[in-house]
Amino acid sequence: MTNIEATGRQLVEALEGSSADYIEARLEESQRSHITYRGRELESIGQATAIGGNVRALVRGGWGFVSFNNLSDLPGRIELAVKQARLVGNEESKLALVEPVVDIVSSEIDKNPMTMPLAEKKQLLDEYNALIWRTPKLQTSIIAYGDSHKKVIFLNSSGSYIEQERSDITLRLTAVAAEDSEVQQVGLSAGSSGDFGSIHGLHQQVEQMAKHAVELLSAPQVKGGEYTVVLDPILAGVFVHEAFGHLSESDFVYENDHLRQIMVLGKKFGSTELNIVDSATIPGLRGSYRYDDEGVPATKTYLIREGKLVGRLHSRETAAKMGEQPTGNARAINYRYPPIVRMTNTYIEPGSASFEQIIGDIKEGVYAKNWFGGTTSMEMFTFSAGEAYMIRHGKLAEALRPVVLTGNVFNTLNNIDAIGNDLEMNQGGGCGKGAQVPLPVSNGSPHIRIRKCLVGGR
Amino acid sequence: MENILAQAKRVAEEAEVFMVSSEETPVQFEANRLKHIQSKQTSSVALRIIRQGRLGYASTTELSDTQSLVYNAVETAQFGMPARFELPSLASYPRIDVFNPHVESVSTEKMIELGEELIAIITNHTPDIVCEALVTKGTISLQIINSRRGQASYRKSIFSLGIEGSLIRDTDMLFVGESQSSCHPLTQPKEIADVVLQQLELAKNRASVSTRQLPVIFTPRGVASALIPSLMAAFNGKTVLEGASPIGNRLGQQVFDQKLWLWDDPTIAYRPNSRPCDDEGIPSQRTPLIEQGTVANFLYDLQTAALAHTKSTGNGSRNHGGPPVPSPTTLVIAPGNTALDEMVNDIKQGLVIEQLMGAGQGNILGGDFSGNVLLGYKVESGKIVGRVKDTMVSGNVYQVLKQIIAIGSEAKWVGGFVNTPPLYCPSLAVASKG
Numbered sequence: 001m002t003n004i005e006a007t008g009r010q011l012v013e014a015l016e017g018s019s020a021d022y023i024e025a026r027l028e029e030s031q032r033s034h035i036t037y038r039g040r041e042l043e044s045i046g047q048a049t050a051i052g053g054n055v056r057a058l059v060r061g062g063w064g065f066v067s068f069n070n071l072s073d074l075p076g077r078i079e080l081a082v083k084q085a086r087l088v089g090n091e092e093s094k095l096a097l098v099e100p101v102v103d104i105v106s107s108e109i110d111k112n113p114m115t116m117p118l119a120e121k122k123q124l125l126d127e128y129n130a131l132i133w134r135t136p137k138l139q140t141s142i143i144a145y146g147d148s149h150k151k152v153i154f155l156n157s158s159g160s161y162i163e164q165e166r167s168d169i170t171l172r173l174t175a176v177a178a179e180d181s182e183v184q185q186v187g188l189s190a191g192s193s194g195d196f197g198s199i200h201g202l203h204q205q206v207e208q209m210a211k212h213a214v215e216l217l218s219a220p221q222v223k224g225g226e227y228t229v230v231l232d233p234i235l236a237g238v239f240v241h242e243a244f245g246h247l248s249e250s251d252f253v254y255e256n257d258h259l260r261q262i263m264v265l266g267k268k269f270g271s272t273e274l275n276i277v278d279s280a281t282i283p284g285l286r287g288s289y290r291y292d293d294e295g296v297p298a299t300k301t302y303l304i305r306e307g308k309l310v311g312r313l314h315s316r317e318t319a320a321k322m323g324e325q326p327t328g329n330a331r332a333i334n335y336r337y338p339p340i341v342r343m344t345n346t347y348i349e350p351g352s353a354s355f356e357q358i359i360g361d362i363k364e365g366v367y368a369k370n371w372f373g374g375t376t377s378m379e380m381f382t383f384s385a386g387e388a389y390m391i392r393h394g395k396l397a398e399a400l401r402p403v404v405l406t407g408n409v410f411n412t413l414n415n416i417d418a419i420g421n422d423l424e425m426n427q428g429g430g431c432g433k434g435a436q437v438p439l440p441v442s443n444g445s446p447h448i449r450i451r452k453c454l455v456g457g458r
Numbered sequence: 459m460e461n462i463l464a465q466a467k468r469v470a471e472e473a474e475v476f477m478v479s480s481e482e483t484p485v486q487f488e489a490n491r492l493k494h495i496q497s498k499q500t501s502s503v504a505l506r507i508i509r510q511g512r513l514g515y516a517s518t519t520e521l522s523d524t525q526s527l528v529y530n531a532v533e534t535a536q537f538g539m540p541a542r543f544e545l546p547s548l549a550s551y552p553r554i555d556v557f558n559p560h561v562e563s564v565s566t567e568k569m570i571e572l573g574e575e576l577i578a579i580i581t582n583h584t585p586d587i588v589c590e591a592l593v594t595k596g597t598i599s600l601q602i603i604n605s606r607r608g609q610a611s612y613r614k615s616i617f618s619l620g621i622e623g624s625l626i627r628d629t630d631m632l633f634v635g636e637s638q639s640s641c642h643p644l645t646q647p648k649e650i651a652d653v654v655l656q657q658l659e660l661a662k663n664r665a666s667v668s669t670r671q672l673p674v675i676f677t678p679r680g681v682a683s684a685l686i687p688s689l690m691a692a693f694n695g696k697t698v699l700e701g702a703s704p705i706g707n708r709l710g711q712q713v714f715d716q717k718l719w720l721w722d723d724p725t726i727a728y729r730p731n732s733r734p735c736d737d738e739g740i741p742s743q744r745t746p747l748i749e750q751g752t753v754a755n756f757l758y759d760l761q762t763a764a765l766a767h768t769k770s771t772g773n774g775s776r777n778h779g780g781p782p783v784p785s786p787t788t789l790v791i792a793p794g795n796t797a798l799d800e801m802v803n804d805i806k807q808g809l810v811i812e813q814l815m816g817a818g819q820g821n822i823l824g825g826d827f828s829g830n831v832l833l834g835y836k837v838e839s840g841k842i843v844g845r846v847k848d849t850m851v852s853g854n855v856y857q858v859l860k861q862i863i864a865i866g867s868e869a870k871w872v873g874g875f876v877n878t879p880p881l882y883c884p885s886l887a888v889a890s891k892g
Contacts, residue, residue, distance in 0.1 A: 046515035224889030255489035258626035382816030456828035
């Protein structure tokens with residue numbers, strides 16, 4: 001029995017005997033490694049192990065939370081969490097009912113990346129770096145590889161006891177080209193829920209990435225303004241995450257009457273072809289799991305169906321307060337944080353259009369590809385493309401400097417007028433909310449076309 | 459710690475042990491009400507070794523399992539970069555005050571009161587605003603020892619107070635906010651609330667601009683969100699060493715407007731990013747980065763400095779428990795002599811930018827930025843007339859900072875680690891839905 005298993009068993013009785021309305025504990029053991037290259041050389045390599053836990057208590061609607069590395073004095077920590085919760089609470093505690101679960105879930109991928117020798121990981125990264133450096137005019141490269149494996153024990157005062165293991169791999173490659181005082185960069189991201197094989201075989205994409213960085217040195221910047229924009233599946237995935245996903249996280253909504261009115265179920269957001277889903281139940285994706293960090297089973301949730309708002313993401317508290325079903329979307333980045341409502345794997349379902357049909361009747365537009373970043377303020381969002389091209393008379397034309405697109409969620413989704421038949425999931429991102437970043441998620445979409453999208457530029 | 463160092467010295471030529479522990483209490487308000495009180499204890503130890511000339515690194519929170527820590531560091535050292543530097547031996551450190559014992563003794567009840575007061579001032583002004591507030595106190599202790607008898611340790615206290623409000627009318631959303639942090643307890647919520655009230659007043663009316671080039675005033679928050687990310691990358695010694703900084707080979711040359719002065723300063727008393735030494739035990743110093751528009755220095759840690767044949771500037775920082783890398787501590791832009799009102803008065807048609815969303819997502823290395831104006835106002839004939847929306851501003855940091863019309867006389871702290879006045883720039887590309 002490992003350290004946290006023994007601690008977990010000890011905690012069962014302590015939680016059941018607590019005077020809080022509800023109390024839970026999470027214990028976690030993790031290993032991580034990282035390898036980074038800057039330029040031709042490996043720059044940094046390291047390994048880390050961590051052990052820690054937390055106790056979260058609910059008293060009369062108020063929460064107390066105590067996190068620690070030191071597993072001694074657990075009764076004292078439980079007492080502190082309850083005391084804090086009591087200081088906050090002044091109403092009735094509300095949590096959606098969930099059947100207690102007793103379960104042990106081992107890692108779904110038999111390959112735990114932590115058991116692989118560092119030499120084997122390094123060899124693949126060496127290959128990619130060598131490919132990047134075959135490109136002339138290349139100034140430097142950055143490769144950041146990270147992997148982790150963790151075991152989490154969750155238990156609560158309703159009798160749940162869940163052990164889950166999960167692994168995560170991320171890889172981000174960046175090629176930087178420079179000439180005179182111009183600097184341009186292009187990136188490529190990949191990831192998986194522990195299967196190292198899934199970041200193999202990117203050789204061709206890596207080579208293209210480096211060449212594209214050099215091409216950008218002589219590429220023009222788009223003239224700012226409104227365009228018809230076509231997004232590739234990777235960028236459209238970031239778009240759906242930023243533009244709509246965050247707005248469907250009900251912790252933003254549940255205590256805000258104005259937002260509740262805006263986000264009323266049944267409201268029309270897009271055309272009848274538009275379907276948006278969040279699902280933690282798809283095996284093998286980085287956002288997938290069996291139970292969330294409140295011990296609630298994962299679900300597939302339609303957020304938009306046939307253009308209308310039909311669902312949203314919940315924790316037990318937001319579900320109870322909005323009178324809706326819990327969806328199992330309460331997640332914490334690690335034991336130092338309480339769970340909050342988060343996305344998992346978020347995607348636009350495929351439609352029927354081919355890529356040629358999508359761009360065919362565009363006289364002048366922008367084709368934006370590949371992910372650079374994205375952020376949202378609920379109403380407004382921005383996201384940036386790693387690559388962009390002009391579309392002229394239905395055909396792809398000259399390459400552009402990377403573009404930043406922006407929009408207003410309440411009309412941009414309505415302006416999607418074509419949805420491709422080529423859904424792809426992108427595993428290379430990480431999501432940030434509050435201080436909890438980066439959380440493993442994935443996004444996906446087919447190619448989509450947006451009319452009247454605002455593009456920043458000269 | 460000595461035990462880890464002793465074990466490491468048996469298998470490596472050089473070793474350094476870095477230990478950090480912290481206690482933090484965040485008090486969180488949601489939807490104008492107290493929601494969550496937390497208490498966080500963390501401790502971790504990191505070991506860096508030089509073995510057969512190469513760097514190895516490992517960290518753990520299990521302070522008792524020193525054997526695995528040493529084993530993990532040794533394993534990584536097979537592949538690590540050749541170490542080009544020497545760990546510092548015994549040094550004397552400047553006295554930098556970053557600990558105020560009164561932070562620890564602020565009670566949770568007092569923190570709740572501060573948050574409630576802050577929210578009350580703002581909701582009294584605008585009853586239908588929904589606020590989230592965060593009041594946090596914390597202490598950090600840090601210790602470094604190495605095999606060359608170098609050693610350093612200090613304690614730091616941090617207190618922060620911040621609020622974000624959202625005002626929703628139909629599907630129109632306005633976001634306002636302000637936060638401050640210090641090593642002293644912050645006991646004046648009114649100062650923070652006043653900033654938010656001013657934002658609410660200025661944003662009361664809506665205004666629109668057309669797609670064109672316009673003069674822009676960046677407020678201190680605007681400078682931090684639009685311009686600072688690119689400058690941080692460009693002055694990082696590592697970016698310079700790789701040749702990826704546009705100013706890397708311009709040391710001593712005039713690159714920016716003559717009025718511009720920028721420095722990195724970890725020696726300012728009671729600032730959250732101040733410290734007597736960096737995370738490698740190098741004494742803190744104030745490092746000029748831009749002097750009268752001229753590139754003066756870049757920021758280095760030990761290894762990067764050695765590779766660049768220069769000296770560490772004391773900017774080795776460990777972010778998220780990783781090995782040291784060069785990072786800025788506190789960035790300061792010197793104030794000028796023009797009041798904000800004078801700048802506004804000077805503009806026929808233009809923008810004041812408080813916050814640009816997404817500006818850090820473009821080609822930061824190249825200095826390009828492009829973002830949605832999350833909070834910004836239109837100026838018409840010398841007056842702020844209202845808030846702009848659905849508007850993007852794009853530019854290049856090097857072009858924008860080459861020619862500044864005026865630098866503001868009132869500098870402000872933004873997010874605890876940037877101190878800057880407003881900057882008034884002649885022309886930026888503005889794209890708008892109008």
